[in-house]
Amino acid sequence: MIHNPILRGFNPDASAIRVGDDYYIATSTFEWFPGVTIHHSKDLANWRPLTRVLTRTSQLDLVGVPSSGGIWAPSLSYDNGTYYLCFTNVVGRKGVYKDLHNYVVTAPSIEGPWSEPIYLNASGFDHFLFHDADGRKYLFNMQWDFRKGKNRFAGIIMQEYDPSEQKLIGPVKLVAQGTDIGVTEGPMVYRKDGYYYLLVAEGGTGINHAATLLRSRSVDGPYEVDPEYPIMTTKGHPAHPLQKAGHGSLIETQNGEWYMVHICSRQLPDGSGLSPLGRETAIQRMEWTEDGWLRLASGGRLPELQVAAPSLPMHPFAQEPERDDFDGTELNVHWHTLRTPADPSWLSLTERSGYLRLRGRESLYSLHRQSMAARRVQSFRCEVETCVEFEPSNFNQMAGLVLYYDDQDHYYLRISHDEELGKHLALMISDQGQSDQLTSVDVNGCQRIYMKATFDMDKVRFSYSLDGSDWKGIGPDLYTGLLADEYKNKLSFTGAFAGVCVQDLNGTKLHADFDYFTYREFN
Known part of the structure; x- marks a missing residue:
């Protein structure tokens, strides 16, 4: 069948x-x-x-x-x-x-x-x-x-x-x-x-x-x-x-x-x-x-x-690995970038071996030149995970894990910097173009930050870790429906993507390095 x-x-x-x-x-x-x-x-x-x-x-x-x-x-x-x-x-x-x-x-x-x-x-x-x-x-x-x-x-x-x-x-x-x-x-x-x-x-x-x-x-x-x-x-x-x-x-x-x-x-x-x-x-x-x-x-x-299947020999393909360690010289067939091709001016898999390096460009609201690499979400119950190294010095510099429907509707767990908090991790939401910061965590002195998003039907939860094993939730449960075509009756035609991105609104193209990306589905 x-x-x-x-x-x-x-x-x-x-x-x-x-x-x-x-x-x-x-x-x-x-x-x-x-x-x-x-x-x-x-x-x-x-x-x-x-x-x-x-x-x-x-x-x-x-x-x-x-x-x-x-x-x-x-x-x-x-x-x-x-x-x-x-x-x-x-x-x-x-x-x-x-x-x-x-x-x-x-x-x-x-x-x-x-x-x-x-x-x-x-x-x-x-x-x-x-x-x-x-x-x-x-x-x-x-x-x-x-x-x-x-x-x-x-x-x-x-x-x-x-x-x-x-x-x-x-x-x-x-x-x-x-x-x-x-x-x-x-x-x-x-x-x-x-x-x-x-x-x-x-x-x-x-x-x-x-x-x-x-x-x-x-x-x-x-x-x-x-x-x-x-x-x-x-x-x-x-x-x-x-x-x-x-x-x-x-x-x-x-x-x-x-x-x-x-x-x-x-x-x-x-x-x-x-x-x-x-x-x-x-x-x-x-x-x-x-x-x-x-x-x-x-x-x-x-x-x-x-x-009922046709009268043809079954031809299954090898199961693809859940984890992408960015060991190749090009992104695999599951990855897409937003509106612009992956060129060395902003994306590299060779500048630092085993890492995806992204140089910050425009904001998540931009229709022009964002620095984002993402893949489709294909199951109601799945998990995505990454690890990022990023050293911002200004509030205009951000990097992290994004769940993206379009420029108006997305969730973003990102590292940034401001005068009071210094380096911090914050959970951002954009709902029909209205942006809000839900919570933030002090991560001063932390070089590597692990990030995770877990989909469970109509809920999605973010978490983070400083060592890759001890995970802490950040922010409330969020509504998966925000990432849908028909959310609040908008006429759109795509679907939820999960990926990584970097912004540098100062125009200095500060880079972030992502060690791996995991996409895992649950039964």
Whole structure:
């Protein structure tokens, strides 16, 4: 059996393909760098993060993008020896407008090297490149309409793409407007038995999310709607363990079995409806009906927590170590930095062997150049731990352990210095942009300070140690829900990260050294 979710923690908008015996899923990364994570499997049950696509600022510039902007819904495809990755960079999302730019990059191997981006359009997000049997290629995307009284999600449009010219050509055509569920987006196109199938996301990416199928005999429509739409949704089932089910992507195995990967979300058990782990990726076994429509193999429209695996040999991957001792020369695939790449001007794994050195830059509220390295939180019950050496001489210099949702909402256990306390350890909270210091502890004369955060469902607790064995709690139990998409009804799309960071608001780039970082999950 396959146990859902298959990609736990913030891993939304899955786009899946099979090439030979290998399966790949691309997921959104929003404001985190590098952009777009590629996950790999041999059996659809066991997955590992393999690589990232957008690793250079020439491919992706995230400086200044808003929180929950940046990379939206990448789409992965393969044709005639070349991998294609379409991605949107959302640089503005205020008011009625969506300021965005759509690109495609290519590579001869899933692990690269990936090309410089080719600019496509800016008419809407969630674009998908379809490779037809005759060699022609077509770009599909949702169309955004900001005008008053109009449907903002104004249907799915398509235009031909010329790979030799590296640009879109010919007329733009509206091919589908979706159903009465509304919020039609996330188009993905497949060809089977003489039909072109258009799989779309509907209902918005919250609790009304759904996956709907349409089909046509011609690539440019008209597309008829599945008479029993949607294929899948958890709308109206608030107790279901996989909420927000929608935004699907189809895979056919070597043996002709069909599966759909899709967004899902696991909520805190406190009845809040909050999902600090973010939108995750699950998988469902699918079946085709005699009249050519797609259905969940389990029946009905609700996703399953456990799904029958395909007829493929199981291929588990080696279990990854809980502790990262920073012994390599580059951060491993789990780490991301915020908006800017990890370059030697502010991050180094070689200046002090066995340590991650970060040089302080801007504040945790900055949308530009923070010095932060972090990884996804993937379980409701887990623990993160680090040890830091840092010698601040001013209140503008800070370093420590951060639990980060975005610039407005985060928890921060940090070392700093002021005129009265000298060197001290303080627990900070930012709640919807309102900052507060909850408590502080004198650590004058302490060279190494150990820090820990423990998640237990809806609570998170911080603690510290001066020797790595005698731990003391600091501050009260805090609410995990602050690190969720829907906290206080904000419209955001990422998930909780845990990591390390340094700030030097004097501009002198004072550094901190982190000895290790541990991420440990509990049953």
